[in-house]
Amino acid sequence: SQQGEEDPQALSIQEGENATMNCSYKTSINNLQWYRQNSGRGLVHLILIRSNEREKHSGRLRVTLDTSKKSSSLLITASRAADTASYFCASSRGDDKIIFGKGTRLHILP
Amino acid sequence: GAVVSQHPSWVICKSGTSVKIECRSLDFQATTMFWYRQFPKQSLMLMATSNEGSKATYEQGVEKDKFLINHASLTLSTLTVTSAHPEDSSFYICSASARFNEKLFFGSGTQLSVL
Numbered sequence: 001s002q003q004g005e006e007d008p009q010a011l012s013i014q015e016g017e018n019a020t021m022n023c024s025y026k027t028s029i030n031n032l033q034w035y036r037q038n039s040g041r042g043l044v045h046l047i048l049i050r051s052n053e054r055e056k057h058s059g060r061l062r063v064t065l066d067t068s069k070k071s072s073s074l075l076i077t078a079s080r081a082a083d084t085a086s087y088f089c090a091s092s093r094g095d096d097k098i099i100f101g102k103g104t105r106l107h108i109l110p
Numbered sequence: 111g112a113v114v115s116q117h118p119s120w121v122i123c124k125s126g127t128s129v130k131i132e133c134r135s136l137d138f139q140a141t142t143m144f145w146y147r148q149f150p151k152q153s154l155m156l157m158a159t160s161n162e163g164s165k166a167t168y169e170q171g172v173e174k175d176k177f178l179i180n181h182a183s184l185t186l187s188t189l190t191v192t193s194a195h196p197e198d199s200s201f202y203i204c205s206a207s208a209r210f211n212e213k214l215f216f217g218s219g220t221q222l223s224v225l
Contacts, residue, residue: 033213042116042203042216043154088153090214098144098214102153 005102006089012107019076021104023089024069032065033090033098034074043088046074076106084108112138114206116217123194124225131189131220133204139184140206144214145177148201160187194224 006023013019025032031050035043049056049065049072056063062075076083089101113136123129133143141162146154158179159167166179176198178190187206191198201221205214 035214035216040201040219040221042114042218043205043214045213045215048213097156097159099156100146100154105151 006087006104008104009102010105010107012109013079014109015079015081017079019079019083019106019108021074021087021106023072023074023101025072025089025091025099025101026070027091027093029067029091029093031092032063032072033092034061034063034072035088035090035100037086037088037103039085046087079106079108081108081110112136112206112208112215114140114204114215114217116204116220118220119218120221120223122223122225125195126193129191129194129222131191131202131204131222133187133189133206133217135185135206135208135215138206138208140187140208141184143181143187143204143206145179145187145189146203146205148203148219150201154203157189191222194222196224198222199224 029051033048034046037043047058047063049063060077065072084107086103086105088103090098092098115134143160145157147157148154156169157172160179160181162181162184168174181187201219203219204217207214
């Protein structure tokens with residue numbers, strides 16, 4: 001399977017804390033993307049980082065990419081209850097496929 | 111941002127019937143749309159890539175006669191689950207991209223329950 005791996009599979013933290021999720025992929029990529037999915041809904045694009053970038057920020061989100069280790073991390077700072085969702089990384093190789101990781105289920109405790 | 115509309119949101123059908131799911135890009139033209147299947151608490155599994163005006167490309171293990179895909183225009187792709195059986199019950203999601211390999215815009219998904 002070309003599917004990437006995220007860890008942890010599930011994460012529970014207190015509101016206000018930072019949440020870090022990691023993603024590993026198997027092939028060389030053109031870009032890597034992170035998506036969020038609320039239960040029973042479609043996915044929402046969060047951020048895209050290209051293979052020649054190492055770090056990217058968007059609001060409370062910070063994404064890093066290490067192509068030598070074929071890994072990426074997503075950091076959500078100052079978490080809120082509304083951040084409770086599943087988060088998926090998705091790698092693009094430059095052909096027409098985007099491969100999703102297995103996801104991290106994040107639960108923010110009040 | 112771009113909007114992708116998918117409907118129905120949920121459908122319950124009897125075993126042996128066929129179900130059609132529509133995916134529309136509302137404010138952009140999508141030459142390529144993707145269909146995924148998702149089981150509870152699992153990731154998205156790509157079923158097929160739908161190209162406007164040509165045959166869909168199916169992933170290994172996906173029965174093309176079972177899951178019929180039609181992409182007749184730049185804004186509409188349909189997935190028809192033919193002769194549905196209980197094992198076809200799942201959450202089906204479509205997505206589309208306005209630019210090749212850039213970010214995907216997702217429909218809200220269709221929960222299919224086959225009795």
